[in-house]
Each structure stands twice: as C-alpha cells, then as structure tokens.
Amino acid sequence: MAPNREEITAFFRQLQDEICDALSAADGSTFVEDSWDRPGGGGGRARVLRGNYIEKGGVNFSAVHGELPPAAARSLETQPEETSFYATGVSIVLHPKNVHVPIIHMNVRYFELDGGRFWFGGGIDLTPHYVDREQAAWFHQQLKDTCDAYDTDYYPRFKKWADDYFYLPHRNETRGVGGIFFDRLQPATEQKDKRTLFDFTAAVGRTFAPTYIHLMELNREQPVSEAEARWQQLRRGRYVEFNLVWDRGTKFGLTTNGRTESILMSLPPLAGWTYDYQPVEGSREEETLNSLRKDVNWVAG
Amino acid sequence: MAPNREEITAFFRQLQDEICDALSAADGSTFVEDSWDRPGGGGGRARVLRGNYIEKGGVNFSAVHGELPPAAARSLETQPEETSFYATGVSIVLHPKNVHVPIIHMNVRYFELDGGRFWFGGGIDLTPHYVDREQAAWFHQQLKDTCDAYDTDYYPRFKKWADDYFYLPHRNETRGVGGIFFDRLQPATEQKDKRTLFDFTAAVGRTFAPTYIHLMELNREQPVSEAEARWQQLRRGRYVEFNLVWDRGTKFGLTTNGRTESILMSLPPLAGWTYDYQPVEGSREEETLNSLRKDVNWVAG
Numbered sequence: 001m002a003p004n005r006e007e008i009t010a011f012f013r014q015l016q017d018e019i020c021d022a023l024s025a026a027d028g029s030t031f032v033e034d035s036w037d038r039p040g041g042g043g044g045r046a047r048v049l050r051g052n053y054i055e056k057g058g059v060n061f062s063a064v065h066g067e068l069p070p071a072a073a074r075s076l077e078t079q080p081e082e083t084s085f086y087a088t089g090v091s092i093v094l095h096p097k098n099v100h101v102p103i104i105h106m107n108v109r110y111f112e113l114d115g116g117r118f119w120f121g122g123g124i125d126l127t128p129h130y131v132d133r134e135q136a137a138w139f140h141q142q143l144k145d146t147c148d149a150y151d152t153d154y155y156p157r158f159k160k161w162a163d164d165y166f167y168l169p170h171r172n173e174t175r176g177v178g179g180i181f182f183d184r185l186q187p188a189t190e191q192k193d194k195r196t197l198f199d200f201t202a203a204v205g206r207t208f209a210p211t212y213i214h215l216m217e218l219n220r221e222q223p224v225s226e227a228e229a230r231w232q233q234l235r236r237g238r239y240v241e242f243n244l245v246w247d248r249g250t251k252f253g254l255t256t257n258g259r260t261e262s263i264l265m266s267l268p269p270l271a272g273w274t275y276d277y278q279p280v281e282g283s284r285e286e287e288t289l290n291s292l293r294k295d296v297n298w299v300a301g
Numbered sequence: 302m303a304p305n306r307e308e309i310t311a312f313f314r315q316l317q318d319e320i321c322d323a324l325s326a327a328d329g330s331t332f333v334e335d336s337w338d339r340p341g342g343g344g345g346r347a348r349v350l351r352g353n354y355i356e357k358g359g360v361n362f363s364a365v366h367g368e369l370p371p372a373a374a375r376s377l378e379t380q381p382e383e384t385s386f387y388a389t390g391v392s393i394v395l396h397p398k399n400v401h402v403p404i405i406h407m408n409v410r411y412f413e414l415d416g417g418r419f420w421f422g423g424g425i426d427l428t429p430h431y432v433d434r435e436q437a438a439w440f441h442q443q444l445k446d447t448c449d450a451y452d453t454d455y456y457p458r459f460k461k462w463a464d465d466y467f468y469l470p471h472r473n474e475t476r477g478v479g480g481i482f483f484d485r486l487q488p489a490t491e492q493k494d495k496r497t498l499f500d501f502t503a504a505v506g507r508t509f510a511p512t513y514i515h516l517m518e519l520n521r522e523q524p525v526s527e528a529e530a531r532w533q534q535l536r537r538g539r540y541v542e543f544n545l546v547w548d549r550g551t552k553f554g555l556t557t558n559g560r561t562e563s564i565l566m567s568l569p570p571l572a573g574w575t576y577d578y579q580p581v582e583g584s585r586e587e588e589t590l591n592s593l594r595k596d597v598n599w600v601a602g
Contacts, residue, residue: 034577048576058576170555170564233571240572241565244545245555254471254546263471264542267574270534271541274570275349275359276335276562 002194008110009063009088011198013045015108015205016061016090020047022209023059023094026216027051031059036259041066046262053220055097058265063088068113071256082113089122090205093266094212099232100219102128102135102176103239104212105266108205110198118194120201121183124208125162126215127176129235130228130284131291133298135215136177140298143180146207150200151192158182163294168242173292175242180204231285233272240271303495309411310364310389312499314346316409316506317362317391321348323510324360324395327517328352332360337560342367347563354521356398359566364389369414372557383414390423391506394567395513400533401520403429403436403477404540405513406567409506411499419495421502422484425509426463427516428477430536431529431585432592434599436516437478441599444481447508451501452493459483464595469543474593476543481505532586534573541572 003011020031029051037043044062051057065086068078072085089109096103108122126139140159147154158180166175185197192200224232243250243266253263279285304312321332330352338344345363352358366387369379373386390410397404409423427440441460448455459481467476486498493501525533544551544567554564580586 046576056574056576170559170561237568240541241545244542245552251546258471260471261577264574265576267538269575270571270573272571273357273565273568275347275357275566 003198005086005088005110005112008198011202012063012088012090012108012110012205013061015202016045016047016059018206019090019092019209020059022213023049023051023054023057026213027053029054036262038062038064038066038259040064044259044262046265048265049094053097053101053216054094056269057094058092058262060091060262060265061089062091062262069256071252075252076113078113079115082115082117084114086112092208095236095268096216096220098220098222099129099224099228100222101216102126102219103236103268104208104215106205106208108201110201117186119184119186120197121185122201122204123158123162123179123181124204124211125166125176125179125181127235127239128288129232131177131288133291135218136291137298139177139179139211139215142207142211143204144299146203147180147200149203150196154182154200155180160295166242167294168238168246170245171238171241173238173289174294175239175292177291177296177298178294230272233270234274234277236268236271237273240267243267304499306387306389306411306413309499312503313364313389313391313409313411313506314362316503317346317348317360319507320391320393320510321360323514324350324352324355324358327514328354330355337563339363339365339367339560341365345560345563347566349566350395354398354402354517355395357570358395359393361392361563361566362390363392363563370557372553376553377414379414380416383416383418385415387413393509396537396569397517397521399521399523400430400525400529401523402517403427403520404537404569405509405516407506407509409502411502418487420485420487421498422486423502423505424459424463424480424482425505425512426467426477426480426482428536428540429589430533432478432589434592436519437592438599440478440480440512440516443508443512444505445600447504448481448501450504451497455483455501456481461596467543468595469539469547471546472539472542474539474590475595476540476593478592478597478599479595531573534571535575535578537569537572538574541568544568 024030031047031049034046042064044060047059049057066084068083068085092106094104104126106124110120112118124143144155162178162181165181166178187193190197250263279289325331332348332350335347343365345361348360350358367385369384369386393407395405405427407425411421413419425444445456463479463482466482467479488494491498551564580590
C-alpha cells in the first residue's frame with residue numbers, strides 16, 4: 001500500500017529521534033527541545049545541541065499544513081484546485097567545534113497538495129573547513145551506495161544537482177564538497193511508485209548519522225592552531241553568505257513569514273569576515289579554496 | 302554653474318580623504334588602501350582600518366561607468382536612449398571594538414544616465430548595540446540640523462525613509478535607531494537646482510565624521526563584560542542578516558557581478574547566532590530590543 005501522510009510523518013518524527021539519540025551518544029551531551037505551533041496549522045519540534053564536539057547543532061522535525069501562501073502557489077505553479085498543502089520533514093545543520101570536523105547539512109521532506117500531487121525531496125551535503133580529498137571521497141561513496149541501491153542514475157544526477165545548488169556565484173565557490181540534492185521526486189517523472197520514493201528518501205535520512213559520526217570521530221581530537229581557528233570563522237562566514245543570500249529555502253521562509261528561529265538554526269555560533277582575505281601560497285587554505293569547484297568527481301579518488 | 306560629474310567626483314574623493322584623516326587621528330591608527338579597477342569602466346579606492354577602537358572599518362570611494370547592466374536598466378525603468386551610466390560615491394561602515402560604541406553606516410552618491418537624467422542619494426544611520434536614548438537623540442539632532450539648513454521637510458521625510466529601509470521584517474526590528482536615508486533626489490521633484498542638491502549631499506557627508514567621532518570618544522573606554530561582548534556578537538549577527546537578506550544595494554551588487562570585497566566590507570569581523578535568544582526581563586538588552594521600532598521620535602527626547 002502506498003504510504004500516506006500519517007505514515008511518512010511518523011517516520012520523520014522517528015528519524016529525528018534516531019538521529020538525536022545517535023548524535024547525543026557520540027557527542028556525550030543532550031539536546032534541548034523546543035516545540036512550536038504554526039499559526040496557520042501544524043507545528044514542529046526543534047532540538048538544539050550545544051555539545052562537547054558539536055558547538056551548535058539543530059535537528060528540526062516539522063509537519064505543517066494549511067492554506068498555501070500566495071508566494072508558494074506562484075512558485076509551485078499550482079492549479080486552481082490546489083489551495084492547501086501538507087509538508088513534513090527533518091532538517092539538520094551541525095557546526096562542530098573543531099575546525100578539522102566538517103559542517104554538515106541534511107534535509108528530507110515530503111510535500112502534498114490537495115488534489116493529489118505530492119513529491120519527496122532532500123539531500124546531504126558536507127562543508128569541510130579544510131578539504132581532505134580522501135574523506136570527501138569516502139563521504140560521497142556513502143551517498144553513492146545509498147543511491148545505487150535504488151537507481152544507478154541517482155548519484156550522478158543528484159550529485160550534480162547539489163553542485164549547482166550549493167554554489168556562491170559572488171565568490172565563484174561551491175559551499176563545500178557537495179553531496180546529493182533532489183526535489184520534486186514523484187512517480188510520474190521517476191517511474192517509481194510512492195513506496196519506493198519514500199524508501200529512498202528514508203534511506204538518505206538514515207545515511208546521515210553513521211556517516212557524519214564517523215567523520216566527527218575521525219577528526220575531533222586534532223589540535224587546532226589560532227590561525228586555523230580564524231580560518232574556521234571565515235569559512236563559517238561563507239556558510240552565512242550562502243544561506244542568507246542564495247539558499248532558496250531560507251529566502252522563501254524569511255520573506256513569507258516563516259518561523260525565523262527554525263530557519264536560522266543553520267547559522268553558526270560565531271562567524272567572521274576579513275577584507276580581501278588571501279591564503280598563503282601552497283597552504284591548506286589555498287588548497288581548500290581550489291577544491292571548492294563544481295563537477296569534481298570525488299568518488300573516482 | 303551646475304556641478305558636473307568631474308566636480309562631484311573630485312569632491313567625493315576629497316571627502317574620503319577628509320573622513321579617513323579624521324578617523325585616523327581619532328583612532329590613532331592608519332588605513333590600508335586597496336585601489337581596484339572595474340572591468341567595465343572606472344574603479345575605486347577601498348580603505349580599510351583595523352584600528353585601536355574601530356575593530357573593522359571600511360571607507361570606500363568609487364567612480365564607475367559603462368554600459369548599464371540589464372538588471373539595473375530594469376530596476377531603473379530606463380528609456381531606450383539611457384544605455385550607459387556614471388556613478389560615484391563614498392560608502393562607510395565602521396564596527397567598533399567596544400560594545401558601548403555604536404556601529405555606523407554612511408553613504409553619499411551621485412548617479413547619471415546618458416540622456417541627462419541624474420540624481421543624488423545617501424544617508425547616515427546608527428546601530429547601537431545598546432540603545433542610549435540621550436545619545437540617539439543627539440545623533441538625530443545632528444542630522445536634523447544638517448537637513449534643516451536646506452529644507453525643514455527633509456529631516457522628517459528622510460528619517461521615515463530610513464525607518465522603512467533599515468528594517469528586518471523577519472525579526473520585526475529596525476536595524477538600529479535609524480537616521481536619514483534619501484534616494485533619487487533631482488531638481489524636477491525637489492524644486493531645487495543641482496547645485497543645492499549637491500551641497501546638501503555634501504553636507505550630509507561632512508556631518509558624518511564629527512558626529513561619529515563624538516559618539517566614539519564618549520563610549521570607547523567603558524568597561525565591557527563577557528555577557529556584553531556576546532550581546533555585541535548577536536547584534537552584529539542581526540547586522541549581517543539585514544545586509545545579506547534585505548539590503549537592496551548589497552543584493553543588487555552580489556547578483557549582478559559587483560565587486561564582492563567592496564560590497565561585503567560592511568560585514569563585521571565576528572558575528573554570532575544563538576538559537577532563540579531571549580533577553581532577561583528588565584535588562585538593557587531587553588530595553589534595546591524594545592527600542593528597535595519604527596517611528597520613534599528621537600529628537601523629541
């Protein structure tokens with residue numbers, strides 16, 4: 001039987017629990033929960049971590065519904081009968097303390113319009129402050145493995161989508177080493193039934209915790225110099241620039257009266273800017289900047 | 302004789318010198334200069350300060366010209382014959398070290414289209430980390446005095462314009478205590494000749510240095526607690542949010558291939574975010590948040 005909104009919502013709620021449990025255990029700290037209601041219908045459960053290794057983390061679950069805001073109707077090019085919506089998902093950004101641990105973002109979501117249209121979306125992408133090619137390759141391999149179990153076209157297609165989406169034109173830089181990004185997956189265009197698309201989205205969600213925890217444990221005890229700590233602030237500054245200037249979800253939320261604190265949970269605890277920063281020639285900072293390019297075939301090594 | 306673009310440009314260049322000299326003397330430090338060329342025509346002189354009291358400051362002069370970019374033509378609703386432009390101005394943002402000294406922004410500019418249309422724009426606005434009503438009133442009085450010498454309608458009109466412009470809808474907060482903002486001042490609509498409009502714009506530019514230096518000297522030796530320093534980071538975070546999400550000039554520059562380092566000189570050296578920060582009841586932080594409202598009549602005390 002095709003999964004209905006109740007089943008999908010229950011899964012996302014459970015996924016938030018699973019991920020928070022895994023991160024809590026790995027970090028040795030506990031999340032603080034903040035439940036909220038949406039005036040137009042539904043609500044969410046924000047969980048925030050100020051941990052031992054994760055300096056600022058947010059793991060959000062939400063399930064909201066109601067009348068479709070006019071701006072959303074325009075951007076979705078809805079039919080006249082599609083007047084209300086149901087949306088549920090889990091959204092995560094983690095900013096680690098140690099500069100050698102990457103920033104990570106994950107999102108899985110389901111969207112339904114009355115009238116019957118629905119789709120799944122999501123993705124995971126990694127933003128190392130210092131790019132380590134071997135670790136970036138391993139990260140991409142985890143995503144590829146998850147994708148390949150459903151469709152061998154998915155990884156190349158969704159990897160390119162992430163490259164194009166997580167890009168800062170004003171810096172001519174990608175946000176990090178990318179990952180996968182997908183949206184509007186629906187049976188008609190994917191030649192897959194709703195159950196399979198849901199399973200794929202769930203599998204992406206479940207790839208997150210073991211993948212990130214491995215990278216965190218691998219790097220979190222590395223020593224950090226003062227220069228490296230400043231570099232972390234500058235890279236977080238770029239993260240802020242992407243999210244506030246280019247991220248369509250953030251922009252849409254902030255300009256359509258979304259819940260500001262949930263939307264801006266993605267911002268780092270501390271970020272910095274220096275006028276016209278230039279990395280030292282041959283440095284790891286320069287190497288990182290040179291790696292922030294689209295179309296790098298990470299898994300090929 | 303009406304001032305031509307050469308005279309206006311020469312004045313702005315000199316204004317940058319005057320302001321840098323005054324700030325250098327007050328801060329006891331010197332600016333670093335970075336001249337740049339614009340590929341399409343013209344260029345600028347960025348001056349950057351990492352000083353004793355000003356933690357990160359930028360005083361930019363630029364004079365650029367060339368073919369009008371399509372996005373600019375659309376937003377200006379140009380006539381077919383208006384294909385190229387000339388623009389010159391001075392733009393300043395200063396982020397002080399001490400939380401008791403406010404952040405300040407100033408801009409004066411002149412814009413000309415071939416075909417003969419031209420206008421002046423500018424403004425000064427203040428963003429205290431802690432609002433001091435007496436100092437805010439004094440600041441507004443300086444702007445009012447400058448305005449009143451040209452037109453007693455200017456201060457109320459341009460004060461309201463600043464309130465509306467420097468506003469964060471997603472926070473329901475003004476950026477700071479406002480100031481004045483004006484744009485597209487031209488003889489036909491203002492019933493003033495070009496010389497008078499230029500003199501007014503120049504007077505606004507010359508109001509900047511003595512006004513800010515007074516506020517800086519008044520507050521810069523105040524002790525700062527750790528909690529106050531964190532509050533400064535959070536307020537700087539809001540400054541980043543305004544500039545990257547709402548400021549039309551920043552958005553326009555970043556999405557039309559403007560010079561990124563000049564546009565983002567306005568960002569603070571270090572800014573912070575905390576999930577759902579709530580000020581302590583009755584605290585100066587709460588009082589400040591309650592003061593960040595439109596339509597406060599500061600000069601009336």
